[in-house]
Amino acid sequence: MGVSRIDNVLMLLSTSTKFTDKQEDAVLPQIMSGFRDCCFAAGTQVRGGQTTRNPWVLLGGCATSVLPKNEFVLPNGAKAGDxxxxxxxxxxxxxxxxxxxxxxxxxxxxxxxxxxxxxxxxxxxxxxxxxxxxxxxxxxxxxxxxxxxxxxxxxxxxxxxxxxxxxxxxxxxxxxxxxxxxxxxxxxxxxxxxxxxxxxxxxxxxxxxxxxxxxxxxxxxxxxxxxxxxxxxxxxxxxxxxxxxxxxxxxxxxxxxxxxxxxxxxxxxx
Amino acid sequence: MGVSRIDNVLMLLSTSTKFTDKQEDAVLPQIMSGFRDCCFAAGTQVRGGQTTRNPWVLLGGCATSVLPKNEFVLPNGAKAGDxxxxxxxxxxxxxxxxxxxxxxxxxxxxxxxxxxxxxxxxxxxxxxxxxxxxxxxxxxxxxxxxxxxxxxxxxxxxxxxxxxxxxxxxxxxxxxxxxxxxxxxxxxxxxxxxxxxxxxxxxxxxxxxxxxxxxxxxxxxxxxxxxxxxxxxxxxxxxxxxxxxxxxxxxxxxxxxxxxxxxxxxxxxx
Structure with a gap:
């Protein structure tokens, strides 16, 4: 925790098997664009990922960062009185x-x-x-x-x-x-x-x-x-x-x- | 490319909305166990991930590795005659x-x-x-x-x-x-x-x-x-x-x- 710099994001996206080609062409670019904008707001970029087909539209991501120890908070140091x-x-x-x-x-x-x-x-x-x-x-x-x-x-x-x-x-x-x-x-x-x-x-x-x-x-x-x-x-x-x-x-x-x-x-x- | 050491794997798993509780209890542990075994065979471990619900069962993962430059192959050095x-x-x-x-x-x-x-x-x-x-x-x-x-x-x-x-x-x-x-x-x-x-x-x-x-x-x-x-x-x-x-x-x-x-x-x- 305490990581505020993200090195990379992979986007995981599934279109819907129920979309027509036209619906897919309209919806997916907007989802991808919104995801990219959010990653940009978080100070990172989408550099890859995976797309698939599925009954429901799915969207997710996987963020990674490589940091020295002083750039994150270890989860084990709570003290009585905190x-x-x-x-x-x-x-x-x-x-x-x-x-x-x-x-x-x-x-x-x-x-x-x-x-x-x-x-x-x-x-x-x-x-x-x-x-x-x-x-x-x-x-x-x-x-x-x-x-x-x-x-x-x-x-x-x-x-x-x-x-x-x-x-x-x-x-x-x-x-x-x-x-x-x-x-x-x-x-x-x-x-x-x-x-x-x-x-x-x-x-x-x-x-x-x-x-x-x-x-x-x-x-x-x-x-x-x-x-x-x-x-x-x-x-x-x-x-x-x-x-x-x-x-x-x-x-x-x-x-x-x-x-x-x-x-x-x-x-x-x- | 050329990465043969994987530091970490996240598992992305979706159960099916069509499963009964009993089916879910039977199927999901086996999927998770198989995924873990494959990661073990690849020399890595599952250390987290995400689960969700979806009409279809879905299974995927996200593998990461942090390596010095001599432990992977850059994608840009092909030569005429290769x-x-x-x-x-x-x-x-x-x-x-x-x-x-x-x-x-x-x-x-x-x-x-x-x-x-x-x-x-x-x-x-x-x-x-x-x-x-x-x-x-x-x-x-x-x-x-x-x-x-x-x-x-x-x-x-x-x-x-x-x-x-x-x-x-x-x-x-x-x-x-x-x-x-x-x-x-x-x-x-x-x-x-x-x-x-x-x-x-x-x-x-x-x-x-x-x-x-x-x-x-x-x-x-x-x-x-x-x-x-x-x-x-x-x-x-x-x-x-x-x-x-x-x-x-x-x-x-x-x-x-x-x-x-x-x-x-x-x-x-x-």
Whole structure:
């Protein structure tokens, strides 16, 4: 973690077997162009990859970098007394699902969420802004302020990743999470759906999620100030590192922080 | 090219949306285990990757290596007088397609090929052996005998890759191909299908194809001897490098070499 320079990106792209030639000619160049633009924004270039055919359009990539040790953050140096900082809100994958169900007019599924169309669209917009925000600044500042350990938060959810991270620490520690910044209304939507996504339990998958870092409290304050200045989004202290037995947990009375887009399209606590 | 040491492999795997949980539990561990075994055979390890859901099962990977310059072959140093060497026969993708049509009992498509069931199965077996043969020895020996330029032969076909390679040479050269080693009966099958795969024209895609290299004639003889000793398969001189204008071509009277599996499951000229 903490890598802010990417040497190379390979693009993995699949067209859809359902496209006509004309549709393929219209859609694929735009996907490739958008992917290239994003890589350029991330300070790197696409230099190869693979294309294939598949029922669904697929897009992915593989980024590589070769760096000296001082240009990344090792994942094992957290200390008791560190704070846990999270750089993006949770709930992206649920927000994307709800929006998909709305597009499909799948009202049976949507009823339980307790959200109306406008709220779902707003949640989706917020998720999109979150997913589009690069972790580049967050990574670079993590080195500047000497974060002790870090991971990204993606498929295993916030608690899944925290558990993976706490296990590989040199010291015997616990990670205790007492706040969860979540896209507005998404936590209660998951409640309404019988908690099928396990969001508040910490297991809902995130797409293009943020960074979770363990960092000295004084450095944490500077990190948050600088990162907010750099990209305008809120950043959250979500817990602390204590002496322990390599467990990560979310406290029973966890505080949910509602996160919305403000008028400047920035993700902020409500 | 010429990289024979792989530092890391990421696995890209998609389960099928059509699998039941039970099918998924049965199939995916075997796929992952097979992929891991192949990486082990190639002298590397899977250390991460990505999983997803998709109508079709998908499997791929991304291999990386960081090497000093003397551990790979630059693609731009071919010289007039070099020979062009190809380390695997052509025709894999057609052979795989024919076998698929046979499994699907798609007799309309198969009729034009002029091949019977036994011949199609044999072609598929030969293609499988070819695809399973690692390019590792071929790469390593390419450095030993100082190949001047090389590429793998995959999606663009033999001529497509030769054209890409000739364009990036430092000298103004042509690549002239006068022999094509092709899995037995596959060339005539493509003829029968109206040359829809453009195999003899040099544009049929290969899966896990061989290496095409430009190499000094004296070194070429040693390269071929050593590589045949290492993996038992034939290796072919398919043409030569001449002074020219950065064009690759297949001569009009190109000689087709039939390639079959011998009794030791090795790919040899018939």
């Amino acid at each position: 704070l846990l900082v999270l750089t993006k809100p949770l709930g992206t994958q649920i927000a994307v699902n709800l929006n998909q169900w709305l597009d499909d007019q799948d009202m049976d599924k949507l009823k339980a969420t307790g959200m109306n169309e406008d709220e779902i669209r707003k949640g989706y917009d917020a998720a999109t802004v979150s997913m589009m925000t690069l972790n580049r600044e967050a990574s670079s500042l993590m080195r500047k302020y000497k974060a002790h350990a870090a991971t990204d938060v993606t498929g295993f959810g916030i608690l899944g990743h925290a558990q993976n991270l706490v296990k590989c620490q040199e010291d015997e520690l616990d990670f205790v999470i007492d706040k969860l910044p979540i896209l507005e209304k998404i936590a209660s939507a998951d409640d309404g759906m019988g908690r099928m996504f396990q969001l508040v339990k910490g297991y809902s998958a995130e797409t293009s999620g943020g960074l979770l870092l363990a960092i000295d409290p004084i450095e944490a304050a500077k990190y948050i100030t600088d990162l907010k200045a750099a990209n305008g989004h809120d950043i959250w202290i979500i817990g602390k590192v204590t002496a322990g037995s390599r467990k990560a947990k979310i406290v029973h009375e966890v505080q949910i922080i509602d996160v919305t887009l403000n008028e400047n399209e920035k993700l902020v606590s409500n | 020979l062009l060497v190809l380390t695997k026969p052509l025709g894999t993708q057609i052979a795989v397609n024919l076998n698929q049509w046979l499994d699907d009992q798609d007799m309309d498509k198969l009729k034009a090929t002029g091949m019977n069931e036994d011949e199609i199965r044999k072609g598929y077996d030969a293609a499988t052996v070819s695809m399973m043969t690692l390019n590792r020895e071929a790469s390593s020996l390419m450095r030993k005998y100082k190949a001047h330029a090389a590429t793998d032969v995959t999606g663009f076909g033999i001529l497509g890759h030769a054209q890409n390679l000739v364009k990036c040479q430092e000298d103004e050269l042509d690549f002239v191909i006068d022999k094509l080693p092709i899995l037995e009966k596959i060339a005539s099958a493509d003829d029968g299908m109206g040359r829809m795969f453009q195999l003899v024209k040099g544009y049929s895609a290969e899966t896990s194809g061989g290496l095409l290299l430009a190499i000094d004639p004296i070194e070429a003889a040693k390269y071929i001897t050593d590589l045949k000793a290492a993996n038992g398969h034939d290796i072919w001189i398919i043409g030569k490098v001449t002074a020219g204008s950065r064009k690759a071509k297949i001569v009009h009277e190109v000689q087709i070499i039939d390639v079959t599996l011998n009794e030791n499951e090795k790919l040899v000229s018939n």
